[in-house]
Amino acid sequence: MTKNQSLVPEWQWCSWNGSSYLTCSLLANWQHGFFTGESYPQTPDRLIAAFDPDAEVYRLKQVHGKIVLTPKEINLASQQAENNTLVDGDGLVTDGLRQSVWVASADCNSVLIADISSGKVAAVHAGWRGTSLKIVPEAIARFLIWGSSLKDLRVVMGPAISGEVYQVGEKVAAEVGATIVCAAAAQDSQAILAKLSELPVKLLLADDKPGRVRLDIRLVNQIQLEQLGINREQIAIAPYCTYKNDRFCSYRRTKKKEVQWSGIVSN
Structure with a gap:
């Protein structure tokens, strides 16, 4: 190889x-x-x-x-x-x-x-x-x-x-996002979403419907891997x-x- x-x-x-x-x-x-x-x-x-x-x-x-x-x-x-x-x-x-x-x-x-x-x-x-x-x-x-x-x-x-088109509920986005934010910031859904919005990569985008956001699942997986040391x-x-x-x-x-x-x- x-x-x-x-x-x-x-x-x-x-x-x-x-x-x-x-x-x-x-x-x-x-x-x-x-x-x-x-x-x-x-x-x-x-x-x-x-x-x-x-x-x-x-x-x-x-x-x-x-x-x-x-x-x-x-x-x-x-x-x-x-x-x-x-x-x-x-x-x-x-x-x-x-x-x-x-x-x-x-x-x-x-x-x-x-x-x-x-x-x-x-x-x-x-x-x-x-x-x-x-x-x-x-x-x-x-x-x-x-x-x-x-x-x-x-x-x-x-x-x-x-992520441009993947519409999910805020609760789902927070559940996924909790895997990449520090525990102290994962107190509730809104705190998690706020932290995700601050990231340099656009894995979270706004949506026209209340209570909805656009989520990039692949970027979340990428960050999980990088946090492992890859x-x-x-x-x-x-x-x-x-x-x-x-x-x-x-x-x-x-x-x-x-x-x-x-x-x-x-x-």
Whole structure:
């Protein structure tokens, strides 16, 4: 693996079997991609052919929580489940070679993580609920338990709804924002919102409707990572909004239960 790869992210469109997917140079050492709505209703069992047809495929029943599992843990839970139902969870971290991990999204933040030293990778689904529970730091913790160094991690966030159009209630924004403000400032919702408004990055914008604001979930995740000690240069955010670009599935835009998949294969 190339430890000295450039930390200046570049994005590239690729095509496979009539579907498009987006890749990022921070993850150049791994087969990976953020698919568009063109791939729906195909699932990872089919989409893996774009990367490595022989790789094992792992995905979860996403529940907007903070559960992060390994393939070994998923296999064990699957053996105990009835009717081969998917295991609940929103994050997957590999524990072996040629394992592909996948998450689905339709506005939520999809996050792919890789360790340039060990080759381990992760896929995380982080909507506002998962972000409020700090699921991405939870996935990072799994890497650290296995001996990864923060400096070796690369974190890429795929297309998601942008802060310009993501309207949420003030209570939701405060719940998410509480994860990045100091405890002394998190006494109530208004205090949290005030602190968020003071930040140099515009993760909170005003909204015309009373009691509503616009929230940038991906920027909140970025700040959570930076507060862990991960440098900004190790993080990339895709320059696409699922709501504003009809190339992507967006539940907010269409109200349809259609998703696009994001996946990565361990080395």
